[in-house]
Amino acid sequence: MKPRESDKKSASLSISVLVSTGRHPITGRPGRADQDSRAVELAMNLQGGSVSLLHAGQPTEECKEALRGYLGMGIDRISLIEQSEHADITEVLTKTLKSSNPSLVLAGTQAEQGEGSGLLPFLLAESLGWSLVSGLVSIESVENGQATILQALPRGQRRRLKVRLPAIATVDESAERARQSAFGPARRGTIETISEASHIDETLASFEIKKARVRPKRLKIVKSSSARDRFKAAAAKSGGGGGQVLSDVSAQEGAEAIFKLLQEENVLKL
Amino acid sequence: MLDILMPLLLAAALVLAVVGAFRRIAMWRRGRPSPVNIMKGLTSIPKRYLVDLHHVVERDKYIAHTHVATAGGFVASMVLAIIVHGFDLASGILGWLLLLFTAIMFVGSVLVYRRRINPPARLSKGPFQRLPKSLIAFSVGMFLTTLPAVGLMPENAGSWVFALVLVVLVAWGVSELVFGMTWGGPMKHAFAGALHLGFHRRQERFGGGRSTGLKPLNLDDESSPLGVIKPEEFTWNQRLGFDACVQCGRCEAVCPAFAAGQPLNPKKLIQDMVASMTTGTDANYAGSNYPGQTGTHEVGPGGVLVAREGKALVDADTLWSCTTCRACVEECPMMIEHVDAVVDIRRHLTLEHGETPGKGADVLNNLIATDNPGGFSPNSRMNWATDLELPMLKDRDHAEVLLWLGDGVFDMRNQRTLRALIKVLRAGNVDFAVLGNDERDSGDLARRLGDEATFQSLAKRNIATLAKHSFDCIVTCDPHSFHVLKNEYGDFGGHYEVYHHSGYLNLLIDSGRVSLNKADVGTVTYHDPCYLGRYNGEYDAPRSVLKALGLEVNEMARSGYRSRCCGGGGGAPVVDVPGKQRIPDMRMEDIRETGAEIVAVGCPQCTAMLEGVVEPRPDVKDIAELVADALSDTPAPRSHADNKEPVEVVA
Numbered sequence: 001m002k003p004r005e006s007d008k009k010s011a012s013l014s015i016s017v018l019v020s021t022g023r024h025p026i027t028g029r030p031g032r033a034d035q036d037s038r039a040v041e042l043a044m045n046l047q048g049g050s051v052s053l054l055h056a057g058q059p060t061e062e063c064k065e066a067l068r069g070y071l072g073m074g075i076d077r078i079s080l081i082e083q084s085e086h087a088d089i090t091e092v093l094t095k096t097l098k099s100s101n102p103s104l105v106l107a108g109t110q111a112e113q114g115e116g117s118g119l120l121p122f123l124l125a126e127s128l129g130w131s132l133v134s135g136l137v138s139i140e141s142v143e144n145g146q147a148t149i150l151q152a153l154p155r156g157q158r159r160r161l162k163v164r165l166p167a168i169a170t171v172d173e174s175a176e177r178a179r180q181s182a183f184g185p186a187r188r189g190t191i192e193t194i195s196e197a198s199h200i201d202e203t204l205a206s207f208e209i210k211k212a213r214v215r216p217k218r219l220k221i222v223k224s225s226s227a228r229d230r231f232k233a234a235a236a237k238s239g240g241g242g243g244q245v246l247s248d249v250s251a252q253e254g255a256e257a258i259f260k261l262l263q264e265e266n267v268l269k270l
Numbered sequence: 271m272l273d274i275l276m277p278l279l280l281a282a283a284l285v286l287a288v289v290g291a292f293r294r295i296a297m298w299r300r301g302r303p304s305p306v307n308i309m310k311g312l313t314s315i316p317k318r319y320l321v322d323l324h325h326v327v328e329r330d331k332y333i334a335h336t337h338v339a340t341a342g343g344f345v346a347s348m349v350l351a352i353i354v355h356g357f358d359l360a361s362g363i364l365g366w367l368l369l370l371f372t373a374i375m376f377v378g379s380v381l382v383y384r385r386r387i388n389p390p391a392r393l394s395k396g397p398f399q400r401l402p403k404s405l406i407a408f409s410v411g412m413f414l415t416t417l418p419a420v421g422l423m424p425e426n427a428g429s430w431v432f433a434l435v436l437v438v439l440v441a442w443g444v445s446e447l448v449f450g451m452t453w454g455g456p457m458k459h460a461f462a463g464a465l466h467l468g469f470h471r472r473q474e475r476f477g478g479g480r481s482t483g484l485k486p487l488n489l490d491d492e493s494s495p496l497g498v499i500k501p502e503e504f505t506w507n508q509r510l511g512f513d514a515c516v517q518c519g520r521c522e523a524v525c526p527a528f529a530a531g532q533p534l535n536p537k538k539l540i541q542d543m544v545a546s547m548t549t550g551t552d553a554n555y556a557g558s559n560y561p562g563q564t565g566t567h568e569v570g571p572g573g574v575l576v577a578r579e580g581k582a583l584v585d586a587d588t589l590w591s592c593t594t595c596r597a598c599v600e601e602c603p604m605m606i607e608h609v610d611a612v613v614d615i616r617r618h619l620t621l622e623h624g625e626t627p628g629k630g631a632d633v634l635n636n637l638i639a640t641d642n643p644g645g646f647s648p649n650s651r652m653n654w655a656t657d658l659e660l661p662m663l664k665d666r667d668h669a670e671v672l673l674w675l676g677d678g679v680f681d682m683r684n685q686r687t688l689r690a691l692i693k694v695l696r697a698g699n700v701d702f703a704v705l706g707n708d709e710r711d712s713g714d715l716a717r718r719l720g721d722e723a724t725f726q727s728l729a730k731r732n733i734a735t736l737a738k739h740s741f742d743c744i745v746t747c748d749p750h751s752f753h754v755l756k757n758e759y760g761d762f763g764g765h766y767e768v769y770h771h772s773g774y775l776n777l778l779i780d781s782g783r784v785s786l787n788k789a790d791v792g793t794v795t796y797h798d799p800c801y802l803g804r805y806n807g808e809y810d811a812p813r814s815v816l817k818a819l820g821l822e823v824n825e826m827a828r829s830g831y832r833s834r835c836c837g838g839g840g841g842a843p844v845v846d847v848p849g850k851q852r853i854p855d856m857r858m859e860d861i862r863e864t865g866a867e868i869v870a871v872g873c874p875q876c877t878a879m880l881e882g883v884v885e886p887r888p889d890v891k892d893i894a895e896l897v898a899d900a901l902s903d904t905p906a907p908r909s910h911a912d913n914k915e916p917v918e919v920v921a
């Protein structure tokens with residue numbers, strides 16, 4: 001009987017959530033992926049929004065069982081775009097999203113199995129020409145084609161952003177936990193399979209996929225008498241080191257600096 | 271005048287009663303079907319009333335005698351009155367008998383009246399306060415009316431005023447006692463109660479039997495409802511059962527959650543179910559409320575018992591407070607099944623809405639993903655016992671005993687109990703083996719939390735695993751696993767001979783397979799686990815093990831079938847509904863009252879709950895630990911090479 005956040009205004013906002021099949025970290029059993037289910041939770045809590053779930057992959061029994069986990073949250077249907085093994089799903093998702101034209105696409109930051117590179121949302125944003133926000137923790141409001149959102153930063157900090165829609169946002173693991181998945185709606189919900197041609201990713205097919213092993217990490221011992229310093233050191237996410245801080249510059253100058261950096265880093269190849 | 275009015279009065283009352291009866295039956299039948307044998311049911315009523323029901327009523331001697339006098343007197347008087355006054359056959363002994371029975375009934379009524387002068391808090395007031403007066407009115411009225419019929423008073427004695435007074439008295443009496451029975455007055459309990467005895471959903475309970483396993487949901491049929499949220503979703507005989515409640519409050523008096531100030535009162539819960547079938551509001555209820563609750567409650571929109579937002583007849587917290595200890599069921603003279611109703615509604619909340627409160631969702635997710643409630647790796651089940659070199663059943667063709675370890679393997683406290691038990695089994699040369707990492711949670715917790723789907727999945731997989739092996743019996747130190755394996759796996763094809771470790775230890779001691787020294791541990795009391803005692807009727811074995819240890823048990827006031835729950839059952843610690851005090855603290859108070867230095871237990875849950883009470887307090891020891899400590903050193907002959915004792919290594 002938990003009251004849901006339900007006063008967020010967003011008239012007729014259509015949200016697509018890209019959901020993957022999860023893999024339990026200990027037993028490897030299929031189920032909801034944690035970040036993806038948080039994305040579904042965020043979408044469901046937006047009042048007045050219409051939520052549709054999208055999965056592209058092999059329509060195996062395991063996959064369907066995992067998808068039922070999302071249906072159990074109270075979702076009526078999931079569209080399952082049939083793809084063969086090693087398919088690159090960027091193209092087919094781009095096509096689907098172009099035709100359904102949602103205002104907002106949510107996804108987890110990274111899949112729990114398979115390639116798990118976390119690149120898909122970026123590739124989609126690029127091919128759709130939409131903006132992308134990473135680390136989404138909550139959507140505060142949606143008005144006039146603009147969403148006000150909170151983005152997670154290291155050490156519990158939050159940044160409020162305004163994003164022009166349509167946009168793609170990846171959901172951080174600190175977003176609100178997904179509600180319990182219930183058996184009844186999971187069983188009743190529909191998984192609608194849609195056949196689409198697969199675009200096989202040859203490189204991916206040549207990969208050998210192994211279980212990840214946790215590597216031992218050298219701890220940085222901070223000898224400080226202040227608990228705050230020790231905590232900061234323990235909780236710090238590794239920073240990039242260099243870089244430069246630009247302040248009081250015009251948008252043009254800022255964009256140029258970013259563009260230059262991306263070229264230097266070989267992210268943009270012209 | 272009387273000889274015209276009386277037959278009319280009686281006939282009218284009977285006709286109204288029959289009409290009421292049909293309406294009431296139609297109301298019950300609005301529930302879901304539950305097949306019963308009508309003839310067998312009806313004919314079984316008298317015996318069940320005299321034996322099974324009276325067995326429970328008898329626990330309160332005062333009310334037992336009162337009830338016999340009043341109910342017996344009334345039934346006999348009514349039958350005789352129909353003959354004497356209805357058909358005017360006062361001749362001979364009949365009239366005198368009628369006088370006798372109305373007199374007996376009068377005595378009973380006065381006793382009822384006395385009980386009602388300063389009634390204990392558990393009794394409901396309201397119309398029940400009126401009942402003794404109605405009983406007196408009937409018995410007095412009928413007595414006086416009969417006097418002329420046997421010639422003790424002249425016909426037409428007294429004025430017409432006197433006759434009118436008699437008519438009014440008898441009319442008052444029959445309206446309460448005859449058609450009041452089928453139109454919803456306090457005497458409804460007699461009508462519904464009698465039929466409930468015949469058409470009870472758990473027929474096995476009668477004639478000394480026991481039926482405590484939850485009824486499975488049919489998950490294969492997608493149209494069959496997942497639990498209950500509307501009153502019509504109970505089976506018709508469950509509805510009949512609710513209607514039989516006489517509001518005696520015996521259940522309320524024993525409910526640990528009620529005593530702890532959690533928002534649960536089993537009597538009010540049953541009355542709310544009655545309200546949901548009739549008026550839809552609890553405004554007329556005149557007993558104690560759910561602790562902490564005030565105001566009136568109504569059936570929610572769409573006829574739901576529990577609202578997901580806002581309020582309806584029952585709050586979800588009420589249902590989640592129940593520890594499923596069955597104390598209420600054990601005490602209920604009307605044989606009502608409170609726990610079934612609680613779990614039915616929990617099933618709906620969990621399976622349809624995913625609203626298991628507290629840590630419920632986490633625990634269920636863990637059970638689904640890792641087969642244990644703590645979310646530990648299933649491959650680490652045996653980590654605690656690496657040094658014990660336990661024989662694995664999968665390496666063996668057959669074992670005498672399959673030792674079911676339970677989820678206690680992940681709990682350091684329970685590991686001590688398990689070690690003690692294994693020490694004793696080895697001392698007795700018992701040929702035992704374990705399932706190791708192939709064992710899963712029994713499903714008890716999931717089922718009590720309403721997640722029937724997860725329970726069935728665990729149960730079916732465990733049954734499949736067990737089917738691959740050969741063993742004579744299962745022994746476990748967890749009464750919850752014991753109950754589920756013994757009583758609830760049968761519905762899915764798993765039938766085993768299961769022992770609680772206290773029962774098995776008792777066998778070992780009796781047959782001389784282990785010999786014990788006297789335990790020198792001071793004074794001892796014993797706490798009956800609900801799932802061993804009330805669920806399975808095992809009260810003697812643990813006590814006789816303690817006796818074999820030379821220990822005399824200082825019994826608590828509430829022991830045996832009246833044992834008070836430790837607060838650990840039914841997922842109550844997982845959902846953790848707040849109250850005024852904690853149930854284990856109350857139980858520890860019971861233990862302290864006996865002056866015992868040690869409380870012997872036989873359940874990992876009870877151990878955890880009771881050890882959670884702050885010190886200083888009596889020590890909590892599992893029966894297995896007490897036995898292991900008292901094993902005598904005379905080495906028993908070894909028969910199995912693979913029951914290796916750890917060899918001492920001299921470096």
Ligand code: SF4
Pocket residue numbers: 514515516517518519520521522536537540598601602603604605606
């Ligand atoms: S449910 Fe049973 S024990 Fe409780 S008040 Fe009703 S009749 Fe009495």
Ligand code: SF4
Pocket residue numbers: 521524525526527528534535536591592593594595596597598599608609835
């Ligand atoms: S089972 Fe126990 S806790 Fe639940 S209502 Fe009955 S007495 Fe109370």
